[in-house]
Structures are given as structure tokens and as C-alpha cells.
Amino acid sequence: MGEDPHIATLTGLLSERARKSPDREFLRFGEESWTFAEIEAWTSRLAHRLIEVDGVRTGDRVAIMLPNIVHWPVVWLAALKAGAVVVPVNSSYQRADLTFLLRDSGARVVFTDDERAGLLKEVTDAERDLADLRVVDVAADGSAPFPATAPPLRVTAGTLANLQYTSGTTGFPKACMLTHDYWVRLGWTCAGVTGLGAEDVLLTAQPFSYMDPQWNTALALTIGAPLVVLPRFSASGFFADVRRHRATFFYVLGSMPTLLFKQPPSADDLDNDLRLVLCSGIPVGIHAQLEERWGAPWREIYGMTESGVDLFAPVDDVRAVGTGSLGQPVPTKQVRVVDSQGADLSDGAPGELVVSGKPMMRGYWNRPEDTARVLRSGGPPGNEGVAAGGGWLHTGDVVVRRPDGGLQLVGRIKDMVRRGGENIASAEVEAALERDDAVMATAVVAEPDDTLGEEVKAFVQLVPGVAADRSTAERIVDRAGRQLARFKVPRYVEFVADFPRTPSARVSKPALRTRAANEPGVTYDLGSRGRTGGASAVPAEGRLGVDVVRDVAVLTLRRPEKLNAMDVATRLQLARTVREFGTGADVRGIVLTGTGRAFSSGEDLEAAPTSYAQVRAAVESFHDITRAVVETRVPVVAAVNGLAVGGASEITLCCDARIGTPAAEYYQPENGRGITISNASSLLLTRLVRNHATRMVLGSPRIGAEEARRIGLLDEIVAPEELLERAVDLVVEWTPENNTTALHLALLRPRPDEIEQAFAREDAAAQQAWESGVFSAGIEGFWNAKGAGEQRRDARTTEETWT
Structure with a gap:
């Protein structure tokens, strides 16, 4: 492979094959086939026609707009013999795409069939600058009277052969200028990769206007083997064709392996002559099963239109199976x-x-x-x-x-989703989802999100008979979640009947987005992810969001319309989740934050206790959060995005650091409302702010961000858009590889016995406040004041309306 090819041009390869093995089969379409000698003669006659009838000169562009019929490679090789540059045109193009390609390439001649001739006439009639374009119907190409020997033109390795247009998924398509050397060397290298020879049978099902059948043609010319060309790719009938044609080699890409694997197993699966399959993007999870099912090695080959072939996994490297390795560079x-x-x-x-x-x-x-x-x-x-x-x-x-x-x-x-500072490769998530037996194919895209920037959305095509409902969405995401980092698991799932695809069987995501915008389907919001494999940490309507960003768990109180007030259930959920992540087995740290303009307003006074048993449950739930935080083996950072009231401000005191925005504000109104501090604030607040603790608890002042930083409540202040990223950065900074972070945290934090002693004092104070009636009076005073405020606002609104 490291040597230069022995013959420098595609036309030279064809001539050499026709001379050495004229009667060997070269091309097979359906039940018809052509030998090397037949194709050599046909392409020579057609080359003469191009020069003498159509006036084609060296460097002129000749377009081909045909489906998979033998005339496609014949016109290609004939145009190259005439010194022309070939412009492959997708046979499914409509007027706008076709007009752009013909105009951009400057094509002088286009070969087509009767089905597409009418469209080409529309274009040439409507576009003045394309009026001189010659349209040739391949059904009567007019080549018969011309000589069967090639025109005497000098074609070299550096002669331009193709303007190969890319898909144009971002803007207009661009044409790669590909020389004879490009194609010959691509066939030469692939022959070296595969070890195939003249006794093999190659098969392709992709449209000839795309790269793959063209490099398969170059490979067939290099090794002297026949190439079988199917009309199109059909997953249900593909292996029947492989068996019928006794193919020993084929190449697939994109979703093709998954679509093939999802076909029902057959007793005939191993009844084939395959020696090797090359693929770009073998699904890791089914790689070994693909080989076992059809009894042949599947190996990765990587390249682009711009570069041909770059990497390959050697056929004898069985260790690469199921690893996702693209292999090594070609020589x-x-x-x-x-x-x-x-x-x-x-x-x-x-x-x-x-x-x-x-x-x-x-x-x-x-x-x-x-x-x-x-x-x-x-x-x-x-x-x-x-x-x-x-x-x-x-x-x-x-x-x-x-x-x-x-x-x-x-x-x-x-093709990435940027979620909360993490880059997520759509292909990785798609591969995880498609390992599910219920899934036929998927496409993962970015969905805009106010909090994280982008969320992960999966469009899913199910196998027939599977219900497209929420439970199916949750089960599929649950299974994928066992293979993915938490932050990669899709939040949104939309089921589709099919996908818009490019002719090479890739999902066209621009077309998919357009279709989804014009004809939106039902999208299931599965909420933020909890533990790996869990469809959701809490129900979608829950009040605690769980995310993982750069291996850091971000726990978000999300009840912004109530300033993220926490009821007992939410507090218990928060404690459980902190414990879950606090082991350090799955994440390197935890960040606590809120949505909207408040970190949290603390106790949910809409669900205020009405008995002492409820008071004890409420107080104990705050205690439990403190225990959970200080018992973790990982750093816990509070990202204070706004107002932190009462028990919520006390939760931040348990954390190892507090980072705030300019809107951060601490407020502890418990004394004025007859409520006691409830989660070791008596211990933690004095450790942090010393003599400021008394005035904070008894005077209940509102402490803004700058003062909070001055006295030690906040460690630093950052811009709102930088808050989460800075909090995550801090956790990452504190947890280097091979660290002793857990040991240091145990030394730096209050001892458990100190905290439990504080809890005992607070429990006694809470009981006294309840039994004296102060607690109930404080809650009632809060609601009376709130109600009076609402009445005043209602009165102002009425007055403004009448005015």
C-alpha cells in the first residue's frame, strides 16, 4: 500500500484489464453483466461521440444524472477518456438543487434518462445561462458508429476526473476536485486493506452518484474482480442479494448495519460467501454479533470525500471488535x-x-x-x-x-449537543439507543434550553408492533442510560414513523428538523436524569432537577414560581440524591443551585406544619440534608443564583464553598416569625461568620452579595452566566487524579457528634416554640401580611384598570 500504483489513471486501468482478461466479468446490474472488454469498447465509442458530436474538450464538465444502471459507470469512464471532468448529480434532485449544481459546475453536457429529461428541460428553458446545456438520453447514446479504441488524448495521474459534490448540510454543496490519482490510489489502498483478488465478487447498493460505488469500481479495476450493483439499498432484501450473487465483499455505512441487524434472523444468515465487510461506523454494541450472525469479519475504514481513505482496522486484528476503534493510518x-x-x-x-x-x-x-x-x-x-x-x-x-x-x-x-458546558456527540447517544431491540433507528439533535443552553433530544423510529408511548420512551432511555454518562442521556423523545434520508442512507438532520417544525409530533419530556439507567430521578413534574456536567452532579431546585420553596418531600429527595452521588462512585462532586431568581425560599409555608409531629418531620428533613452533605466523600458547592431564605440559606452553610451572583442575597427571618433555626445553623453559621451570626439570626437583615462575600458567607461572586461553570470548575479543581480529597473533607468539616449535639438543641427549641404557640402565630402572621400585600396589589390593579 505504501508503493505508488502501477498504473496512474482509471482509464489506463480499464485498458489494462481489457487487454489481460478481456472476457472476465466487470459489471453486473440485475441479471445482465458486461466484461472488461465490452466496457472498454463501449466507453471508447462513447468518448468519441462526446468529442465529435457534443464538442467536449479537455477539462469540460460532463454531468451524470442517472439511477443505478450500467450507463452510470459507462458514461463516467467514457467522459474521462474524452478528457472531461465528471459531475455526479443525485438522481433525486429537484429543480433548485439541480440548477445550482449545473450552474456551479459549468457543465456543458448532462446524461440522463427519460424519467428525468422533463425536469432538465424545465431547467434549461427557465435558466438563460443554462440554455446551451446539451442533454443526452442514455437510452440512445449514439455511440454505436464510433471506433472502439480510445481517443488519443493524454490523461495523467494529475488530470482532474470528478467534481464530487458534498452533501451540503451546512450551506450550499461544495465540489471536491478529485484527480485520476485520487481514484486509482483509493482503489489501490483498499485492495491492500482487504486482500481481495480476482476471484472475489464485490457488491454495492448505494447510489452511484455517491462515493462508494465509484471507489468500488476503482477497486474492481485494481484487482480484476466483478462489481455487482443493486438498484438501491433495501435492508429486508439485502442479504438475499448477497447470497444470490455470491458476493464475498461489500461496504456499508451510516445506519445500514443497524438496519440490517434489526431484520428478523434467518436460518439462511450463515449461508453466504462473505469474506469481509468494510464499514464506516460499525455500532460498537452489536459489532461481535454482526460477525457471528453472518460469519464474516467486519472492519472499520475511515475516510472522507476530501481525502479518500485515511484509517483502517486490519482484518486480522480481532481485538478491535466492539471497541469503536477506527484503526491505524494507511501507509x-x-x-x-x-x-x-x-x-x-x-x-x-x-x-x-x-x-x-x-x-x-x-x-x-x-x-x-x-x-x-x-x-x-x-x-x-x-x-x-x-x-x-x-x-x-x-x-x-x-x-x-x-x-x-x-x-x-x-x-x-x-453534530454535537452542548449541554451545560459538556459536549455530547450525537453519534454516541444514537449508538446507545439503537442497541435496544425495540429501536429501528434514531437521530439525536440539540434542543434549546434556557438553563443548560441545549438539551438532548432523540427522534426514535420503533420496530413494528412496539407502542409509541411514554412508557416505551422511558424504557428505551432507561436502557441507554446504563451505557452513557448521565449528562448524555436524552431528556426529550419524539417517535417518528420514518426518517428523511440522503441517498447514502444517512439521516438528513436538516430535513428532519424542518419536518419536525412544520409537522410537530408528540414529544415526551422525561425530565432531568437521575442515577445511571434511571429514566428520571424524579417525575417530570418534580421539584428537583438532576444533571451531570463534566462528572459533577448538578442538583437544581426548580419551582421558580414559588421561589423554589421546598416541601418535606423535596427535602427528603434532596437528601437521598446527595447521598447517592456523595459516595464518589459516579461523580467527583456536587453542585446545589436553583432556577429563576432564587436559590430557594426555604420551608414551603403553603404546607406549614399543623401538628408537632409535622414540625418534627419538617425539622428532621432539614437535619437529614445536613447529614447527607457533611457525610459525602466529595466536595459540595452551593451555586447561589439569587435569594436564599431561611432553611435554604442554612443548607448552603453545610456546603464546602458558596459561589454567588451579584443577585445573591441571604435572609433568615425565622426569629421574626417565631420559627427556630433548623439544620445546625447554630453550629455552622458561627463557624463561618463568627460575630455576624447573632445579628443575622436575631435581626434578620437581608445580606446582599458584596456583604456576604466580605463576611464570609460567599467565597466569590461571578456573572450569572458563569455561575454553574465556575462551580463545576471548582469541584474539578479540588478533585485531581489520585487525590485525598475525601480524607481532607473529613478533617475540615464539623464532626458528626458536634452536629448531632446541635440538632438536639434545635429539636428542643422547636418543641418549645410549638408548645408556646409562637410557631403557629408566626406562620399566621406571615400569611396575614402576605394577604394584606396581595389585597393592596389587587386594589392598585383595579384603580389602574378604571383609570
Whole structure:
């Protein structure tokens, strides 16, 4: 593979095959087949026609808009013999896409069939600058009278062969300029990867306008083997075709492996001649089962339209099965993993994959700025400008380098969900969801979220017979949650009957988003994630949100319309959740915060105790939060986003640090309301603010952020948009690898016996307040004052309305 190919052009390969093995089968479409000699003669005659009838000259563009019929590769090879540059056109394009491609490429001739001729006439009639475009119907290509020997034109390795348009998922499609060397070297390298030979049978089902059947053609020319071309990909009938044609090799990508695997098992599954399957994106969870079911190795091969083939997993490397490894660079390629500034990253650090070497596109047609953006010069010392065109190709794929030197795909830079500061690769979540037997296919996208920026939404296509209801959504997400970090688990699920797809069987997410916006379906909001594998930590209507950001649990009180007031059930839930994460088994720390403009208003006075038993339950629930926090083996940080009242402000005192926004405000009105402090504030408050504790408890002043920082209630003040990120940063900073954080926390925090002694004093004070009637009078006074305030507001509103 490290050597240069023996023959430099595609047309030269065809000529050599026709000379050495003229009667060997080359192309098979349905029940018809053509030998190398037949295709050599046909393409030569058609090349003459292009030159003599259509006036094609070297460098002119010839477009092909055809489905998977034999005329596609015949026109391709004929146009190359005529010195032309081929422009593959998706056969399903409609007027706007077609007009753009023809105009952008400057095509002079287009080959099509009767089904698409009417559309092309509409375009040429309506677009003045395309009026001279020649349209040729392949049913009568007019090649018969011409010589069966190739025109005497000089075609070299560097001669441009294709303008291969990318999918255009972001903006208009761009055309990669691909030379003969690109295609020949791609076939040469794939032959070396696979070890295939003349006795093999290749099979492809993707549209010929896409890369895969074209490089399969180059591979067939390289090894002298036949290529079987199916009309289209059909998961239900694919392996029947594999058996019928006795195929020994095929290539699939995207959702194809999952769609094949989801077909009902058959007694005929092992009745095939397969020797090898290459795939881009083998689902990790079913990799071994794919091999077992069909009795052949499946190996990763990685590349792009811009670069051909870059990485592969060797056929004999059985250790790679189920690891997600993309393999190693081919001998003619160099790869790096870099950060956003282009600096090389260490093993295990996610970064962008950049590639240099051969094959490589010459650049984007008529787009020098786009070319300069993705093919950049530079690199580590000694490697500058090693790529064709003098640059490193920036793939846009995020990878990590494994300890064995292989690379593992994390996701696309642009196909990511940024959730609360975490980057989540859609592909990883999709793979986890698709391991479920009930799931046919998925597509994961970002859903805007006021708190976290973006949330994870999964569109899910179920296998027939599975109910598309909430319980199914919860079960699927529950199972996926056992394989994913908590912050990656989808919050939203929408079931769909099918997906809009590109001709290469990839889900078209832009089309999916457009369809969802125009025809919205039922979306199940499963709430924030709790423990791994749990569909939800609390019901969707619950008052405690649970998230994991960079391995830090973020617990959010979420009752903003009531200033995040906490009833007993919420407090007990908070204590349980702190204990769950506090072991350090799943996260490195905990952050407590609230939604809206308040951290929390503390005790929910709408559910105030009406008996001493209820008082004891209320007080004990606050005690339990204190115990849970101080018993954790991980740091706990309070992110005080606004008002912290009473018991809520006391909860922050239990934390190892308190970070606030300028809106942070502490207020402890218990004394004025006849309520006692309830969760060791008597101990913790004096430890923090010393002589300020008395005036805070007895005088009940409101303490703003700046004063809170001055006296020690807050450790620092940050902008609201930076609060959670800074709190998470602090936890990460305090928990380095191989740390002794848990030991230090046990030494720095109050001793359990000290806290229990404080609890005993507070319990006695609470009982006295209740028995004296002060407690009830304080609550009643609160509601009387609140009611009078509401009456005054109502009166003002009435007066303003009449005015």
C-alpha cells in the first residue's frame, strides 16, 4: 500500500484489464453483466461521440444524472477518456438543487434518462445561462458508429476526473476536485486493506452518484474482480442479494448495519460467501454479533470525500471488535489530533482529526476560501505541507487517540449537543439507543434550553408492533442510560414513523428538523436524569432537577414560581440524591443551585406544619440534608443564583464553598416569625461568620452579595452566566487524579457528634416554640401580611384598570 500504483489513471486501468482478461466479468446490474472488454469498447465509442458530436474538450464538465444502471459507470469512464471532468448529480434532485449544481459546475453536457429529461428541460428553458446545456438520453447514446479504441488524448495521474459534490448540510454543496490519482490510489489502498483478488465478487447498493460505488469500481479495476450493483439499498432484501450473487465483499455505512441487524434472523444468515465487510461506523454494541450472525469479519475504514481513505482496522486484528476503534493510518497518510488552536493533544484527549498525505482532493471547485479553511499549512516540525496541496485536512471529526495508537471517533464538531458546558456527540447517544431491540433507528439533535443552553433530544423510529408511548420512551432511555454518562442521556423523545434520508442512507438532520417544525409530533419530556439507567430521578413534574456536567452532579431546585420553596418531600429527595452521588462512585462532586431568581425560599409555608409531629418531620428533613452533605466523600458547592431564605440559606452553610451572583442575597427571618433555626445553623453559621451570626439570626437583615462575600458567607461572586461553570470548575479543581480529597473533607468539616449535639438543641427549641404557640402565630402572621400585600396589589390593579 505504501508503493505508488502501477498504473496512474482509471482509464489506463480499464485498458489494462481489457487487454489481460478481456472476457472476465466487470459489471453486473440485475441479471445482465458486461466484461472488461465490452466496457472498454463501449466507453471508447462513447468518448468519441462526446468529442465529435457534443464538442467536449479537455477539462469540460460532463454531468451524470442517472439511477443505478450500467450507463452510470459507462458514461463516467467514457467522459474521462474524452478528457472531461465528471459531475455526479443525485438522481433525486429537484429543480433548485439541480440548477445550482449545473450552474456551479459549468457543465456543458448532462446524461440522463427519460424519467428525468422533463425536469432538465424545465431547467434549461427557465435558466438563460443554462440554455446551451446539451442533454443526452442514455437510452440512445449514439455511440454505436464510433471506433472502439480510445481517443488519443493524454490523461495523467494529475488530470482532474470528478467534481464530487458534498452533501451540503451546512450551506450550499461544495465540489471536491478529485484527480485520476485520487481514484486509482483509493482503489489501490483498499485492495491492500482487504486482500481481495480476482476471484472475489464485490457488491454495492448505494447510489452511484455517491462515493462508494465509484471507489468500488476503482477497486474492481485494481484487482480484476466483478462489481455487482443493486438498484438501491433495501435492508429486508439485502442479504438475499448477497447470497444470490455470491458476493464475498461489500461496504456499508451510516445506519445500514443497524438496519440490517434489526431484520428478523434467518436460518439462511450463515449461508453466504462473505469474506469481509468494510464499514464506516460499525455500532460498537452489536459489532461481535454482526460477525457471528453472518460469519464474516467486519472492519472499520475511515475516510472522507476530501481525502479518500485515511484509517483502517486490519482484518486480522480481532481485538478491535466492539471497541469503536477506527484503526491505524494507511501507509500514505499521516494523522494528528489537535485542539482548536491546532496544537497536538495527548492520548485520551478529544480533539479534531487532521490528515495529510495521498489520496487527497486538490481543493474545492471555485471556493479558495473554503479550501484554505480545511486544507491548512503547518504541522509539527518536519511535517509541514505534507498533504497534497500543501496542507493538513481538517476533517471536522472529533476523535481520541487510544493507548494502542488507534483512533476512536467521538463525534462531529457540528453534530454535537452542548449541554451545560459538556459536549455530547450525537453519534454516541444514537449508538446507545439503537442497541435496544425495540429501536429501528434514531437521530439525536440539540434542543434549546434556557438553563443548560441545549438539551438532548432523540427522534426514535420503533420496530413494528412496539407502542409509541411514554412508557416505551422511558424504557428505551432507561436502557441507554446504563451505557452513557448521565449528562448524555436524552431528556426529550419524539417517535417518528420514518426518517428523511440522503441517498447514502444517512439521516438528513436538516430535513428532519424542518419536518419536525412544520409537522410537530408528540414529544415526551422525561425530565432531568437521575442515577445511571434511571429514566428520571424524579417525575417530570418534580421539584428537583438532576444533571451531570463534566462528572459533577448538578442538583437544581426548580419551582421558580414559588421561589423554589421546598416541601418535606423535596427535602427528603434532596437528601437521598446527595447521598447517592456523595459516595464518589459516579461523580467527583456536587453542585446545589436553583432556577429563576432564587436559590430557594426555604420551608414551603403553603404546607406549614399543623401538628408537632409535622414540625418534627419538617425539622428532621432539614437535619437529614445536613447529614447527607457533611457525610459525602466529595466536595459540595452551593451555586447561589439569587435569594436564599431561611432553611435554604442554612443548607448552603453545610456546603464546602458558596459561589454567588451579584443577585445573591441571604435572609433568615425565622426569629421574626417565631420559627427556630433548623439544620445546625447554630453550629455552622458561627463557624463561618463568627460575630455576624447573632445579628443575622436575631435581626434578620437581608445580606446582599458584596456583604456576604466580605463576611464570609460567599467565597466569590461571578456573572450569572458563569455561575454553574465556575462551580463545576471548582469541584474539578479540588478533585485531581489520585487525590485525598475525601480524607481532607473529613478533617475540615464539623464532626458528626458536634452536629448531632446541635440538632438536639434545635429539636428542643422547636418543641418549645410549638408548645408556646409562637410557631403557629408566626406562620399566621406571615400569611396575614402576605394577604394584606396581595389585597393592596389587587386594589392598585383595579384603580389602574378604571383609570
